[in-house]
Amino acid sequence: MAESLERSAKLNSLKEPALKKLCDVLDRTPGKGWRRLGEIVAEERRFKIGPDDMEMCSLKVLQPDGSPSRMLLRLMGERGCTCGHLMDYLHMLGNTEALHCLKAPVLQIIIQPQSVSLLCGHNLRLSCHAVGQSPVQYQWFKSKEEVPNGSCPELAISGIHVKDGGFYICRVNCGDTFQFSQWAQVDVLDVSTSCGGFLPNPGQNIQSLAGRLKVAVQPRPQQLLVGATLQLEGGVVGRPIPRYQWHRDGAPVPDATRRKLTIPNATQDHQGRYRCEIISGGERTWTNEVEVVIAPRTLVQISGAMECSEDDVYAIGGGSTDFLLNSIPEQLYATDKVALLIGNLSYQNHPQLKAPMVDVYDLTNVLRQLDFKVVSLLDLTESEMRNAVHQFLLLLHKGVYGLLYYAGHGYENYGNSFMVPVDAPNPYRSANCLCVQSILMLMQEKETGLNVFLLDMCRKRNFHDDSTHNVILRVTANIVFGYATCQDAEAFELSSSSFTNGVFVKFLKKRLLDDEKITVVLDRVAEDMGQFDATRGKQALEIRSSLSERRALTDPVLPGPTDLLHSQQWAKAHELPESMYLDFECGAQIKLGFAAEFSNVLVMYTHIVRKPPDLLLCQAHVTDFPQELDVDPKEMNKTTPEDTGVYLLSSSLPQHCLYTRLCSLQKLKEELVFNVCLRGATAAMDADDSVCWTESVDIGKPLIARLDLHQATRPNSCLLTCPVPHSPNRNPVARHQHQHPHLDHPPGQDHSRLAPQHRRPDIYEHEQMGACGSSIPIEASDDIDELQTAFINSLQLRHP
Structure with a gap:
């Protein structure tokens, strides 16, 4: 171990390249990874690693670049663990790859550039020196731009200007290895x-x-x-x-x-x-x-009339100074931010939709940038929707920002809006749907800091539903409604062979990150939609608000007292299983990895990482999933993600694997147990012979399965959001009909807009995508400037 780091060195002194490599190994090695390392450290009790610490490490997977291993090593370092202690633990763990990460680096930066403050016109000099096992090369960068002639260990700029201020970094290359120096700030006065x-x-x-x-x-x-x-x-x-x-x-x-x-x-x-x-x-x-x-800016009495003073004039003498025109509110904040996004597209008894999947996916990515804890779900039945909303309501407390987005079929009767589950009968009524105003009434009772309800659905009258609701919302100052369309109007999605957003989210996602009051953001979205030729005069955003404060989705989060148990459960609703390596008797090793497309859609991929030399044929696939997931064997173990229906994640998945997409994880009643089969053949076997080896895998309840949304509607749950006398606990109509019966429309209705069967027969058909390994673009050639009047005829109803 002569080439290793000093055993007495503090664990927190590990250089970033070595630390990152070590964390990568521990994060991806099941059985010999960070979790087992934490258990070994906890057994000795020297550094006091407890269950709460392990839970904290586990939750790091929810962050875009989070690493449980990095969190564990940081806790160990803060409690006095040295590199020597870590080496001993890795020996006990039996992880030689992780031990190798502690070897002396091929390249090491010995002089780091230092931040400096200097005046305009003076000379700047930054230094970076490194030693390596082969010649070392340098390249300086200012932010992300290369510095011209910055290929020396010393970066010198004569007569510096204010524009030269900023952050500098040096990339050091040594053969195939490189390192970045620490950032150096240059402040120019x-x-x-x-x-x-x-x-x-x-x-x-x-x-x-x-x-x-x-x-x-x-x-x-x-x-x-x-x-x-x-x-x-x-x-x-x-x-x-x-x-x-x-x-x-x-x-x-x-x-x-x-x-x-x-x-x-x-x-x-x-x-x-x-x-x-x-x-x-x-x-x-x-x-x-x-x-x-x-x-103060004051009002001055002039001839009996009140007039404002000029901005550059102080009120002196006889002016009235007790009336202040400007008052500045304190910084507003949220005690937590939670969001539930539901996209229904695969209806059993109604026309299919496409855009809700893309809309929910894009909004999930944007809201997570705003520190929202997001659960995104596709294709929920009535009971599942009620239970999902029930779980969402449990997270709302005083000061919390709650956002609920729904995309799918819907309607509005007598001022109350209804969301239609995928198993709703044809025709549907309020007993089969969720009442928006009733859900909002329950949200109000939580005294949340902000309630945002975004509805991307039609608001046409449902003449089959003659029930009347009388949901009276009490007066509060924290409600914002965003309707994708006006009352008694439809919402649209573009007819396209590729996957595109609906009209509402197409513009909404470009504005959500604006640091403005949420009503200002929606106003700008409405203006953008008003300039869109394809839907001008057909769809317009409607905003309703009782917001009296400048509440914005960008407001910071200052945690307050919350229900920690439900908050952790919600966070785990998008926690992925750890990648794992399976060793077979024949000597082959298979890697099994996971990705989340949505909180109820899991993507599995398998890859053979070690193939025995005596096997001419070596193939691996997953099989035998629980019946409630209803996985079609013909759509499993495909060579491209697109062949399984994975379009949105295809570019971020590893290549040269077999892919399987598992939908409707909310229906999973027990742990997800399945088999991984390896089929191999040697040269001595006949052409048609092969041998199979099977390993059983149990990954627990992944993603949304942890919340048990499959259970019957719970007492005091969202079932109460449809308070009609005849509301059943279950849908009285069979839920497995897949035909699309024609609707009976009363006289006077515009059948060309409400009845999809009267329009182009292929408008709802799922068009086959080309077999390719690249990602299908979320936005095709439908930019605002390109979509002119010619595209109006290609519109289809988003939610008839």
Whole structure:
């Protein structure tokens, strides 16, 4: 172990390349991975790794780049574990590949570039030196752009400008190995903003300033009106880059730790005497103290009429100063963010849809960027929809942001909207559907910080349903409705051979990340849809809101008291099983991996990683799934993801595997147990002979199966959201009819829009995709500028 790292070195001192490689090995090695390592460490009790710690590590898989192994190693390092201890544990684990990661690296950076603060016109020098087993090459980058002529260990820029400020990094290459240095921030001070202070000569090198902390940029006094932006700036030059803390009237200003202090929409509470504490390299200094005066915008009495004063004039003397025009709300936040997305497309007794699958997939990705805990589900029956909403309601507490999105068939009667499950009979009535207003009434009772209900469905009248609901919503100030279409109108999806969004989500997904009040975001979506020629005059977004605060989906999350048990269950509803390696008696080894397309759609892929040399034929496939999943053997073990129906994930799945798509995981009643079969043949066998080996695999309840949505509708659940006297517990009509009977329409209805059988016969047919290994694009050639009037005729009803 001479080439290994020092045994006494702290575990947290592991370099990032070695740490990443080690975590990758432990994350993907079942039986000898991070979970077993944690159990070994816990048995010794030296570093106090307990069940809560293991649960914390397990939940890391929910994050886009989360690693349970990295979390475990960090906890061990914080509790005193050394590299020597880790080596001993890996020996006990028997993971030689992980031990190899602790060998001395082929390439090592010994001098890292250091952050620096300097003035315009001065010279910048950043250094990065590395040693390797072969010649070393360098390339500097500013953010993601290569620095011209930056191929030396020393990066020198003469006469630096403000535009040269930013973050720099160096890539070091050694043969086939490379490493990146740490990031170095370059802060360039503009002397034109200075108001006194120490100004070095322009030609002076920054190193000569070490040990002499001098303020180069001083803040200036300010006189502002309420609502204006307060800006103060101070700065010193030196290395390492200084740390800043602004103070007002002798007390630190919260979160004011940058060189520039900016307070938008300043109020009179922000006035006072400001100065900045600056610390660099063990030295401490202060800027000058300056006074900030913030005067109110007032109304001045002139000849008996009230008139506003000009922005640049202070009200002095006889003006009335007790009326403040501008008031600044405090920062709003959510105690948690949870979302339930339901897309129904494979209807048993009604026309099939395509866009809900793409819409739910895209919205899931966007909402997770906004820190929402998202569960995305396809094709739910009435009971499953009720139970899913019931589980969603359990997560709502005071201050939580709750978002529910539904795409599928729907209708509206007497002001109440209804979502249609995939097993609804033909014709359907309210007893077979979920009432939107009743669900919202239950959401209101939770005192959530924000309730957002997005409905992507038709709102035409259902003449087969003569029941009347009287759901009265109490007055609250946190409700936002987004209807994809107006009352008594349809919602559309484009007829296309590829997979595209519905009209609503096509524009919604481009706006959701905007840091604006949610009603402002929806207003912009409505404007975008209004400019879309294909649906102009046919579909328009309708927004209803009682939101009195500037609540935005981008608001930060400050956790409050929640039901931890249900929150963890919701998080585990999209927790994937770990990849595993199966060893067969013949010496072959098969890797079994998993991916989640939705919270109830699991993709399996198998790959032979080791093939015995004496086997001429070696094939592996999965089989014998539980009956409730209703998996068609003809659609299993395909050579491309697209052949199994996996279009949205195809580009991110590993290649050269066999793929199987498991839908409707919500129907799974027990652990998911199946067989992996290996078929092989040797040269001594006849051409038609082969030998089969079988391994049984149990992966527990994956994804949404953990929530047991298959159970009968629970007491006090979402069943109460359809409070009609004849509402049954179960759909009284058989749920396995696959024909599409013609609807009987009353006189006067527009059959060309409501009856799909009267339009092009192929409009709802699923068109075959070309056999290729690339990802099917979510958006085809349907950009706004390209979809002109000619596309209007290609529209189909999204949710008739």
